[in-house]
Amino acid sequence: MAEKKITSVKGEADKDKVVKPTASEDKPVRAKSSTAKSDSQETIEKTEAPKEEVKKAGKEKEEPVWKPSKENKGKATQYRIFAALSWLAAIGAQVANIVYLRQNGSDIKLWIPLLIIAVDAAFAVLGGFLWKRSNQMDPPSEKNKFLFFMQSQLGMIVAIVAFLPLVVFVFFNKDMDGKQKGIIGGVAVIAMILVGVAGADFNPPSQEKYAAQAQVVKTLTDQDLVYGTKSGEKYHLYADCQYLKSDNVKELFEGSVEDLHAKNHKIGTGEDALCSACKKRALKAKNWTEDDLNNAVAEANEAKGSDAK
Numbered sequence: 001m002a003e004k005k006i007t008s009v010k011g012e013a014d015k016d017k018v019v020k021p022t023a024s025e026d027k028p029v030r031a032k033s034s035t036a037k038s039d040s041q042e043t044i045e046k047t048e049a050p051k052e053e054v055k056k057a058g059k060e061k062e063e064p065v066w067k068p069s070k071e072n073k074g075k076a077t078q079y080r081i082f083a084a085l086s087w088l089a090a091i092g093a094q095v096a097n098i099v100y101l102r103q104n105g106s107d108i109k110l111w112i113p114l115l116i117i118a119v120d121a122a123f124a125v126l127g128g129f130l131w132k133r134s135n136q137m138d139p140p141s142e143k144n145k146f147l148f149f150m151q152s153q154l155g156m157i158v159a160i161v162a163f164l165p166l167v168v169f170v171f172f173n174k175d176m177d178g179k180q181k182g183i184i185g186g187v188a189v190i191a192m193i194l195v196g197v198a199g200a201d202f203n204p205p206s207q208e209k210y211a212a213q214a215q216v217v218k219t220l221t222d223q224d225l226v227y228g229t230k231s232g233e234k235y236h237l238y239a240d241c242q243y244l245k246s247d248n249v250k251e252l253f254e255g256s257v258e259d260l261h262a263k264n265h266k267i268g269t270g271e272d273a274l275c276s277a278c279k280k281r282a283l284k285a286k287n288w289t290e291d292d293l294n295n296a297v298a299e300a301n302e303a304k305g306s307d308a309k
Contacts, residue, residue, distance in 0.1 A: 006227070006239060009255040009263045066211035068138045072262045076138035079130045086127035090162040093120040098169050101184075105175035113184050117166075121191045124162045128155030128199030137262045139205035148206065155199025163192035205261065209269040212297075214257045216274065219296045220282040224256045228264055235260045235267055237278035 068076065097116040101108060131154055140151040150157070170176065170185040214224050217237065226235040229249055236244060239252060253263050260267055267273055283293060 006252045006254055009253045009259040064141060064207050066207040066214070068258060072137040072258060075262070076134040079134035079137070083127040083130035083134065086123045086130065087158045087162070090120050090123035090127065090158070093117075093123065094162055094166050097166055101169065101173065101176065106177050106180065108176075108180065110180065110183065114187055117184075117188055117191055120162055120166075121195050124155075124159050124195045125198050127158060128195070131155050131199075132201055133265055135201070136205050136265050139207055139210060141207045148204075152201050152204035152206075153199075155201070156196045157199075159192055159196035159199045163188055163195070167192065203269055205269045210258060210261065212271075213269070213273065215297055215300055216271070216293070217257055219293065219300060220279070220286070225254065226257055226260055227252050227254050228260045228267065229253065230264060231266060232264065233266050233268060234273060234275045236275045237282050241275060241278050241281075243275060243277060 067073075093116050097113050097120070100116070101113060135152060140148045142148050167185055167188045170181055170188060173181065176184075217226055218224050221237055226237060227239050227241070227244065228235045229244070229252060234243070235257065239254070244252060253260065255263070261269075283289070286292075288296075
């Protein structure tokens with residue numbers, strides 16, 4: 001069996017981490033003195049400490065449940081810019097189509113509006129793909145349901161914007177004959193449906209889902225380190241997993257759950273995205289049952305919640 005290459009896809013976030021001293025290390029050590037503290041010194045110490053605690057608590061409350069690394073955040077921004085440009089090109093193609101049909105009435109060459117519809121669809125699909133890739137690197141939060149839906153399904157929404165005005169214009173155009181309306185309008189409707197389905201995300205990622213996946217991995221292995229392939233739908237806890245021993249697997253990628261999602265858009269966002277064989281192996285190593293894992297994850301999440309308060 002050929003030796004497999006393992007490539008690290010870890011982000012740059014770890015480089016920016018700063019180790020903060022613990023509360024016990026942060027407190028200055030004072031020697032005992034028989035001299036009593038003055039009232040002013042005691043007042044200053046009592047008022048400064050609560051201020052620092054309030055500031056820390058405020059910052060922690062503002063922190064999301066999960067956030068991407070700087071590297072993936074930057075890549076997601078680039079994808080979103082290119083998606084927006086692609087969508088603008090799609091809408092521009094639609095405008096050009098409407099202008100052509102309006103200026104020529106029934107005296108049109110049928111292949112021209114059909115070609116423009118194809119160009120419109122191509123740019124719309126490309127924009128939807130790039131937008132979904134950006135969400136996999138920098139997903140929205142589910143806390144605000146409306147904003148989560150808008151960001152997750154923007155590809156589908158833009159598909160409607162890029163075709164519906166054309167459809168309405170064609171069917172209400174009095175200068176075009178019935179055959180022209182049927183062909184151009186029908187093709188536009190079909191394109192809008194296909195592009196909308198391609199742009200929709202039926203299992204959208206979210207900060208909460210990524211945080212849950214990472215917490216399970218940390219609970220089982222005490223670290224956020226997983227393995228995966230370029231096109232596989234699962235991530236693995238062990239590089240020597242039986243499903244990774246196939247001769248078809250030439251290269252493995254290792255990194256955090258976030259890194260694997262950024263590398264491979266096929267990996268799912270649910271609990272079933274974790275390799276079942278790796279999960280059983282990790283549970284056996286800890287002598288845990290599924291209920292033990294769920295309890296441990298719940299305790300970890302509860303501890304995080306209490307720390308944030």
